[in-house]
Amino acid sequence: MKRLGSLWRWTGRVVMALMACLLAGWTGLALWFQAGSPWRVPALLICAALGLAAVMAPWMLRWRGRIWLVAGAGLLATLGWWQTLAPSHDRIWADDVDRLTWAEVKGNRLIMHNVRNFEWRSETDYTPRWETREYDLDELVSGDLFLSYWMGPAIAHTLVSFGFADGRQLVFSLEIRKEQGESFSAIAGFFRQYEVVLIAADENDIIRVRTNARGETVRMYRLDMPPSALREALLGYLQEADDIRREPRFYNSLTSNCTTIVFDLARRIVPGLPLDYRLLLSGYFAEYAHDHNGLVPGHEFSELEAAGDITARALAFSGDPADFPAAIRVGVPFLVN
Template sequence: MATPRSLWRLALRVLLCIAIAVCVLWGIGALWYQAPLRWLWLVPWSVLGMATLLAVAGRMTRSRRRRVIGAGLVAALALLGWWQTVLPMHDRDWADDVARLLDADVDGSRVTLHNVRNFDWTRDDDPAPRWETRTYDLDGLASADLVMSYWMGPAIAHTLVSFGFDDGSRVVFSLEIRKERHESFSAIGGFFKQFEAVLIAADERDIVRVRSNVRDEDVYLYRLAIPRAQLRTLFLAYVDEAGTLQQAPRFYNTVTSNCTTIVFDVARHIAPGLPLDIRLLLSGYFGQYAHAHGGLAGRGRFDQLEAAGRITDRARAADRDPDFSRAIRRGVPGIPEAETR
C-alpha cells in the first residue's frame, strides 16, 4: 500500500516531467523559428530533453541520472541566454503593406498622421501602394467603431478600431504583424518572436475592404458606446502607441501583444476597471466582452447586434464605391441614419 510520502514523491515527479516536457517543446519551437542551422541544434536538444525526462522518471541509475539532469539544466540555461539575444528590429526587408511606420505630430487639437496607408487592393499579394499624410481635428472626432474580421473560425478574429469625424473622414488603427517580404502569418510563429509588431493607420476602404473583398474574411462592425469627450483620449492612446513602437521595436505575440490586447489596453485609458477575461485571448469573442461591459451602442441582445453588424455582404457590394464607409454602416445598431446617407 502506497504511503502518503511515496504519493507526494510520485506527484512531484509527474509535475517535473510535465514541466520538462513543456520546456523541451518550447525549446523546439524557439530553435525552429529563430536558430540559424536549426537542425544542428534541434536534434541534440530533443535527444537531451527525452533523456532528461527518462532520468526524472527514474529510468536510469542514480549517477547517470545526475549527469543527464545536470546536462539538461545547463542546456536549458544556455537556450534561455541565447533567447535573450533575439531582438526586434526596424531594419528588415518588409512586405509592402507594413513597410512604413506610423508617425504623428500633435499640435493642440490637430493631429497630422504621416504614412497613412491607402492601398488599392486587387490581389492580396499585389497591392498598389499609396502612403499619405492626413490631418485630423480632434474637436471634430465624433465616433469610434469596433471592426472584427474572422479568418480562422469563430474564436479568432482580427480587431480594428475605426474613428469617424464630423467632416466624414475616417481613419482605422490596427496592430498587425510586421511580416518580411518572404513571410506569411503563423499563429505558432507569433509565440516565438517571428514577427515584429506594427501599428497601421489606414483608410477604411483599404484596411476593411482588403479583408472582406480580397481575403474573403467575414467582417462585423459595432458602434462603440464611448462618450464624445472620451474619444480624444482613445485616439491619442493609439497615437502614443505608434510613438512607442517607433522609438523601440517590439515583437508581436499571439497571446500577450496582439490586435485585441492593444484594444483592451487602449480602452483601459478611459475605463481603468475593465477586468481581464478569456475573451481577450479568444479574440473572436471580444465583441461579446465589449457588449457585456456596456461597450457597444444599440439595444438588444448581442446576437441581434452581431447579426445586424455583419457587413461582409455590404462591403462586397460596395467594393469600389466612394461611399464605401457609409454603405457598410447602413442598418448597424447605434449608428444614426444621417451618418449613412
Template sequence: MTLALAVLGAWGAGALWFQLLPRPAALAAVPCWILLALSAACAPWAWPGRRRTRALLAAFAGAALVLLAWWQSLAPSHDRVWADDVARLLEADVDGDRVVLRNVRNFDWVTETRYAPRWETRAYDLSRLVSGDLILSYWMGPHIAHTLVSFGFDDGRKLVFSLEIRKERQESFSAVGGFFREFEQVIIAADESDIVRTRSNVRKEDVYMYRLRATPAQLRTLFKAYLERAERLRRQPEFYNTLTSNCTTIVFDLARQIDPGLPLDIRLLLSGHVDEYAYDQHALTPGVPFAELRRRAYIDERARRADRDDSRSFSQAIRVGIPGVPAAETR
C-alpha cells in the same frame, strides 16, 4: 520536475525552430534539443537516484542556460526587408486637437499579391471626432478574430488603427511563431477602403462592425493613445506576442486608460468573442439583444456590393443597418 522539463523542452524546440529556420542549423539543433530534453525528463523514472540521472539533468540544465542566454540576446529591429503593406511606420505631429499623420496607408487591393501601394499624409482636427467603431475580422474560425478600431469625423472621413505583425517580405503569419519572437509589431493607420476592404472583399474574411458607445472626449483619448503607442514603437521596436501583445490586448490596454475598472476576461484571449465582452461592458449600442446586434453587424455583403456600386462610398455602404449609426452617415 518531469512536467517542468517537458514544458521547457517544448518551449526550447519552438524557439529554436522559429528563430533558426530556414537555416540548416534548425534541422540539427531542434532534434538534439528534443533528445536531450526527453532524456532528462525520463531519467528520474528510468534511473532514480543514479549518477546517470544527475549527469543528464546537469547537461540539460547547462544547455537550458545557454538557450535562455541566447533567447535574451534576441532584439527586435526596424532594419529588415519588410513586406510592402507594413514597410512604413506611422508618424504623428500633435498640436492640441490638430494632428498631422504621415504614412497613412491607402492601398488599392486587387488581390492579396496585386495592389497599388499608396502612403499619404493627412491632417485631422480631433475636436471634430464624433464616432468610433469596433471591427472584428475572422480569419481562423469562430474564436479568433483580428481587432481594429475605426474613428469617424463629422466631415465623413474615417481612419482605422490596427496593431499588426510586421512581416518581412518572405514571411507569412504564424500564430505559433508569434509566441517565439518571429515578428515585430507595428501600428497601422489606414483608410477603411484599404484595411477593411482587403479583409472583407479580397481575403473573404467574415467582418463585423459595431458602433462604440463613447463620448467625443473618450474617443480623443483613445485616438491619442494609439498615436502614443505608435510613437513608442517607432522609437523602440518591440516583438509581437500572440498571447500578451496582439491586436486585441492593445485595444483592452488603451481602453483601460478611459475605464481603469475594465475586468480581465478569457474572451480577451479568445478574440472572436471580444464583441460579446464589449457588449457585457456596455461599450456597444444599447437596447438591442446581442444576437440581433451581431447579425446586423456583418458587413461583407454590403462591402462587396459597394465594389460594384459607385453611387455610395465604401464607408457609407458598410454601415447601412448597423445599430447606433445615424442614417445621415449612410447617405
C-alpha cells in the same frame, strides 16, 4: 504509510517529467523558429536527446543528477541565446507594412503621416499609396470596433475606426510586420518571429482588403464612448505608434496582439475592466465589450452581431472610395444623441 510514500514519490517524478517535457518542448520550438541553417537540425537533435533524458531522469536514480546538470546547462545556454534576439526596424518588409505611421498634434489639428490607402484588386495585385492626412480633433464624433474573422468564429483580427464629422474614418490596426515572403503563424508569434507594427489606414483599404481580397467575414459595432473618451483612445493609439517607431518590439500571440492593445487602451479610460477568456478568443471580444456596456445600448448582442455583418455590403460596393464607410454602415445600430 509506505504505500503513501511511494505514491508521493511517483507523483513527484511524474510532475518533474512533465516539467521537463514542457521545457524541452519550448526549447525545441524556440530553436525551430529562430535557429538558422545549418544550426537548426543539430540543435534540435541535441535538444531532443537532452529533453528525452530529462523526462526519463526521475526514474534513472543513478544518472539523474548528471542528466539534470547537463540538461540545465543546455536550458541556461538557450535562455542566454534567447535574450540576444532583438527586434529591428531594419528589414526588407512586405509592401503593406513597409512604413511606420506617425503623427503631429498641434492644438486641435492632427497631422497623420504614412496613412495607408492601397487599392487592392487581390492580395497580390494592388497599387500602394501612403498619404499624409489632416484631421480636426474637435470634429471626432464616433468610434467603431471591427472584427475580421479569418480562422473560424473564435479568432478574429481586431481594428478600431475613428469617425470625423466630415465623414472620413481613420482606422488603427496592430499587426505583425511581415518581411517579404513571410506568412503568419500563431505558434511562431509566441517565439519572437515577428516585429509588431501599428497601421493607420483608410477603411476602403484595410477593411475592404479583408472582405474582398481575403474572403474574411467582417462585423462592425458602434462603440458607446463620449467625445472625451474617444479623444483619449485616439491619442492612446498615437502614443503607441510613436513608442513603436522609437523602439521596435516583438509581436506576441498572447500578450501583444491586435486585441490586447484595444483592451489596454480601454482600461485607461475605464480602470478595473476584468480579464476574460474573450481577450484570447478574440472572435468573442465584441460580446465582452457588450457585457461591459461598451457598445451602443438598447440592443441584444445577437441583434448587434447580425446587423453588424458588413461583408455583403463591402463586396457589393463599387462606388467612389470616399463613400465606402457610409455604404457599409447601412443598417448598423448607432447611438441616438
